[in-house]
Amino acid sequence: MTLPDLLDRRERAxxxxxxxxxxxxxxxxxxxxxxxxxxxxxxxxxxxNNVPQVGHCHPHIVAALCSQAGLLNIHxxxxxxxxxxxxxxxxxxxxxxxxxxxxxxxxxxxxxxAMRIARHxxxxxxxxxxxxxYHGNSGGLAEMTTGLPHPEPLADHVRAISLPDPYRWEGxxxxxxxxxxxxVDEAIQSLEDAGMGVAASLFDTIFSTEGLLDVPHRFxxxxxxxxxxxxxxxxxxxxxxxxxxxxxxxxxxxATGVTPDIVTLGKPMGNGHxxxxxxxxxxxxxxxxxxxLYFNTFGGNPVSAAVGNAVLDVIEQEGLIENxxxxxxxxxQRLREIANDFACIGDxxxxxxxxxxxxxxxxxxxxxxxxxxxxxxxxEHSILISKIGPRDNVLKIRPPLCLGTDEVDLLADTLAAVxxxxxx
Numbered sequence: 008m009t010l011p012d013l014l015d016r017r018e019r020a021x022x023x024x025x026x027x028x029x030x031x032x033x034x035x036x037x038x039x040x041x042x043x044x045x046x047x048x049x050x051x052x053x054x055x056n057n058v059p060q061v062g063h064c065h066p067h068i069v070a071a072l073c074s075q076a077g078l079l080n081i082h083x084x085x086x087x088x089x090x091x092x093x094x095x096x097x098x099x100x101x102x103x104x105x106x107x108x109x110x111x112x113x114x115x116x117x118x119x120x121a122m123r124i125a126r127h128x129x130x131x132x133x134x135x136x137x138x139x140x141y142h143g144n145s146g147g148l149a150e151m152t153t154g155l156p157h158p159e160p161l162a163d164h165v166r167a168i169s170l171p172d173p174y175r176w177e178g179x180x181x182x183x184x185x186x187x188x189x190x191v192d193e194a195i196q197s198l199e200d201a202g203m204g205v206a207a208s209l210f211d212t213i214f215s216t217e218g219l220l221d222v223p224h225r226f227x228x229x230x231x232x233x234x235x236x237x238x239x240x241x242x243x244x245x246x247x248x249x250x251x252x253x254x255x256x257x258x259x260x261x262a263t264g265v266t267p268d269i270v271t272l273g274k275p276m277g278n279g280h281x282x283x284x285x286x287x288x289x290x291x292x293x294x295x296x297x298x299x300l301y302f303n304t305f306g307g308n309p310v311s312a313a314v315g316n317a318v319l320d321v322i323e324q325e326g327l328i329e330n331x332x333x334x335x336x337x338x339x340q341r342l343r344e345i346a347n348d349f350a351c352i353g354d355x356x357x358x359x360x361x362x363x364x365x366x367x368x369x370x371x372x373x374x375x376x377x378x379x380x381x382x383x384x385x386x387e388h389s390i391l392i393s394k395i396g397p398r399d400n401v402l403k404i405r406p407p408l409c410l411g412t413d414e415v416d417l418l419a420d421t422l423a424a425v426x427x428x429x430x431x
Contacts, residue, residue, distance in 0.1 A: 028393065031383075039064055040407065050389060052391065052417060054392050054410070055392050055393045056391075056405070056406075057247060057252065057274060058278070060278050060407060061325070062407045063279075068278050075089070075309050076310050080308050083307040084302060089312045090110075090312040093312040093315050094307075096316065097286065107288065110283070110306035111285065112305050113273055113283050114143055114272070116145075118142045118143045118209065119147055121209070123295070124285070125239065125242060126206045126207075130204075131206040131239065132204065133239070134208070135167075135234065137214070139397040140217065151209070154216045168190050168194050170214060171184060172218075172221075173220075188229045191233050205238060206240070211244045212245060212259035213253070219357055219362070227263040231267075241265060241267050241268050242267060242270075243258070248260075248361065250272075250322065251322050251328035252361050252405075253331065254333075255332060271283070276318065277311060334412060335361075338404070338415045341415055352365070353367035365400060373399075378399060378401065385422065388421045390418055392418075
């Protein structure tokens with residue numbers, strides 16, 4: 008069946024507004040490691056997807072899934088040792104204060120549950136998020152979303168704050184931090200004045216939707232201090248930075264010097280299998296579940312636990328955190344070399360195997376048209392990346408953790424050629 012035929016079928020099945028990547032959409036049929044193949048046998052280097060965190064169709068994970076699926080799959084209202092083993096192993100990757108795991112199926116569910124726990128613990132309703140964020144697609148999270156179009160207005164219990172962006176700030180770092188902590192103070196005071204108080208702040212610890220900003224760690228520390236002083240909790244959304252992607256630690260929050268009160272997990276946790284979790288303290292979890300009969304029919308089932316365990320196996324046995332650091336450093340080096348050759352590359356940011364390339368015109372003016380053209384041109388050269396940021400002008404590079412230096416060279420050489428052709 009031809010691509011136009013498939014697109015017609017898709018529109019009839021999903022409706023006309025279901026989003027697709029690229030001007031010429033891809034019909035993908037197979038994946039392995041950091042590569043994918045389309046229906047015509049063409050191979051693509053995947054430098055975008057963090058769902059297959061350790062690589063597409065890793066044989067160890069596929070075997071674990073199939074083996075447990077052939078034995079038993081139930082929910083957590085029965086006892087199953089594999090699920091307990093995974094919960095113990097997962098919480099063992101966190102600071103000792105975060106000793107409870109509550110399993111869900113998606114990052115959306117995790118963030119919803121985290122908000123319930125925060126409101127229960129604080130007795131308050133208010134939430135602080137960034138002014139260009141995304142944490143899930145439920146109704147409650149849509150009311151907090153500032154980074155995607157949606158019909159729900161920003162809820163009256165939400166305050167959206169701008170984040171420090173060193174690339175676009177003209178003053179000192181001290182002034183940058185002070186100005187944005189003042190904005191945090193105003194948001195807290197506004198929630199207090201409205202009689203809602205502060206239940207929580209909710210931030211992705213690599214600030215990816217916002218364009219992978221180089222937010223100073225002292226700002227994050229000051230934010231957490233202020234939220235906690237107001238009686239709220241600090242929630243770290245680790246769906247994108249977690250599970251070793253940053254290279255310097257298992258979790259993105261580790262670099263900030265702040266231990267969260269609640270951590271939410273999703274996509275990469277199951278390498279494509281739908282599994283998520285909330286990890287928090289026994290004090291918070293036990294108080295919440297004493298008042299709320301929390302269960303999740305599919306969250307924490309044995310098949311998901313087998314997959315989660317297998318993902319941790321691969322990260323540990325194949326040294327993927329170390330690879331994220333070494334290969335990520337090389338990726339940053341190559342991207343900065345390219346930036347030296349092209350005035351349209353305003354900034355290169357990132358940690359580990361997560362990089363952002365901001366494309367601009369004169370005076371740091373964002374160039375979303377060039378950014379979209381680069382993304383589509385890279386697809387035509389068989390390399391998959393995407394774009395992010397409030398101005399849609401930041402190239403998003405987020406490959407599986409098995410990416411090697413040869414693949415980095417292919418990515419960087421192709422990016423340089425594409426930008427060079429467009430500049431010419």
